[in-house]
Amino acid sequence: MPIIFVCSVPFGGGERLARILAEKLGYAFLSRDDVVGKANECGIPVGKLEVATVKKPAVRERLARLKERYLAVATATICEKAAEGNLVYYGRAGHFLLPGVSHVLRVRVIPEHTQRLDTVVQRTKLSRGKAETLLCDIDADIRSWVQFVHGVDMDDFHRYDLVINLEHLSIENAAMAVCGIADLPDFRPTPASRKAMEERLLQARARIKLALDERSADADLTVRSNDGVVTITYMPRQAALASVVPQVLHDLPGCQELRCTVASTNILWIQEEFRSGAATSGQLIELARRWGAAVELLRYRPDEVDEVDGAPPPEPATSGTKPGAAGGVEDDVPETVSDSDRAFQDALALLVHSGRSGGGQSVAGNRERLVSAINPNIPYSLVVVGDLFLKKGSAVRTRMTRELTNFLADHIKAPVIPIAELAARLRFGPAQIARLAASAVLMVALYALVFSHQETVLNVLAGPFHNAHPWGAVALVAVLAPLAAGLNAVVTSSVLRLMKLD
């Protein structure tokens, strides 16, 4: 059965619905209050964090660090509770903590406004007008919080499996409806989704351990895990962490291997198959080296969901036979390692050897699943879309890849480019040399022209000619200043690229 996330605003009946659900289904119940209590125990002042974030101040290093810690504590609390058995969670947007975990039922509750207002008036003894204002302020603050913490709009209903409007539905009947939906096979856990949750828990535990140790408490880290391999990426300015991180995480339960990478930014590479020895790997490592970046691999299998859409619902995996894929994180069978898995591991190992590993993960399903698996809190400087839709014909593959690239560009705050463009960006062949030479010649000519005819130029800018034709100076500045800036920029960036320092 799934983990049920009930998301609502306060006084809206969401908590009651969640409690009834837990009672009816015999699930454990966890609320945001429990998570906040746990976070406070770990020294995270959630109240202060809320005050600082709802007003949208400058998001600075410490604030961002605190947010990461809070997310880690919240993830660990939910995952640990869910590991004990089935779970109903009531909060604001807890489901965003488990990207890639498919056995999650995301329920959004829309409260009945009059009922909600009555509840507030009754509890706070405020006038209806003031209660109305209070509710508006609370809702706005919660929206700001979700935007800050998860980087998403909590009112985007595409992000929920079920939206319940309590205007025409009682809470008891709503609970019955949710119980029915929760029983559907689509939301049943698969070995892969369980594994994905274990990875989230491992990742969260690693982050908490690092946050609680005073040697690494102030560090800005990116923590990822895949197949029990924990990858820690930290900024070059925190070079001292090289020896600290392994010491802090040496007894992390479930961690089979620890990899630390120094990187000042992140590149995400999305591809269906990572073939060993492919030229693309070399190109990306080269780019990562130039940028001081870590490369994160995301193996995406878009076609697998197509098979599921038309397929009968999968049976629960009880008889030892492999259940049908249900979308979400791919349904790997750990005992058998396919060529594809091996190639993926080889590609990861290549990055590790190059000191550029940013971790890796696998995702299957539609493009929304892909977006949900990409952590919005990781600042990617580039997302590279590699070869995808390999089962399709060439023309269809090109079109679908382009569409996916555009979709990602609309949903991720980072430049998204197809792999072919990456090669063009890195190439410094005859065309680039010609461009550099032409720009340099033009620049020298422009500077020579201006500085060898200073009297004439100054005459146009401020001399007798200017007195007669002041627009001449405007035209000269409007044309030459941006031209000189452009030529300077092209020459400088090209020279840096030539020196591989871009």
Add this chain to the structure above:
Amino acid sequence: MGGLFGGGFMALTWVNAMIVVFLGFVGGVLSGFTGSGGAFFMTPGMMNLGVTGVVAVGSNVAHRLGNNLMGSLKHAKLGNVDKKLAIFLVVPALIAVRVAVWINGRLLHVSSGHEGGGEGAVSNLYISLVFVGVLTAVGIFILRDALRSRDAKEAEGPSMRVVNFVAGLHLPPYVTFPVADVRVSLWLVVLVGLVVGYLDGTVAIGGFVGVPAMIYLFGVPTSVAPGTELFLAMFGGGLAALSYAYQGLVDLRLTFLLLLGSIVGVYVGTYGTKVVKEVLIRLVMGSVILLCVLSRALALPVYLRQMGVVRFAPYLDAWFNVGSTVMLFAAGIGGTGLILILVVRAHIAQLRIHSTLQVSDPGLDS
């Protein structure tokens, strides 16, 4: 230093041309490092070389024409520009730019009223006073904020007093800005637009007020504020540059020389942000700004003497100028030197720790 066309344009020698390139480089490094433009260093630097203040401002805003365009396009591509907010800001900003340029142009031709007074003394004094006044406040604010956050145990973000105070004011009508996700009083937006435009037009340091105002007064996220400010500067700075050009107050030679240094400097400074802690960036920025302010303050007595407001022997002008120049260059070289040292150190450290650490990796060991 010989002057051309009324003394505002200096005769270029190899030495002062190289100094202008250096000013551009230092300004570029500080700009890339702090993200706030390097006018606070380049403009007084050129004034210390003998360029009339208003020509220094005009040449500096012209040098930013192309940079603002490229920077704002890059930010827009990343979705970091709230175009609606920029448009609401740009209208009052353009009005204020025109007013600022008009004031600067008029003051340039105001006689000092003192026998033997230097030409442009009133204009230079006015520009220097605005410079000193605004940057003192900005420098102290940045430095205090940096020191406070360095000492703070927990992150609470910047002081919320101003935001809370502004949020408590009821100044309808309110406008909602979708990308920044804020709702702000129109009057506040107009006020900030006017101030930014005035400062952009007067001393080309509108960004110093624009970015913090968006963050602290409007609550705009830090990722969106610089992009929006660059978008605003593209129009405000553009109008200022062209207005100064119309008045004959842009020295294109200085613009070209500044560009030669600043673009390389921006690359170095931007790399510096990756390897230096944010609190150190703000400490460097606050310190350099305050030293630049002190340097400009040292030049004030010269203008006051030229206007006849204070009396001392004219030969002392040279001492004040030397003191001002030395302090400015000490600030620039110190700040840039520190950044360069940190960049090189970090680069070496990165090369040293480049290889990935592995606690255990049986697959790779075999």
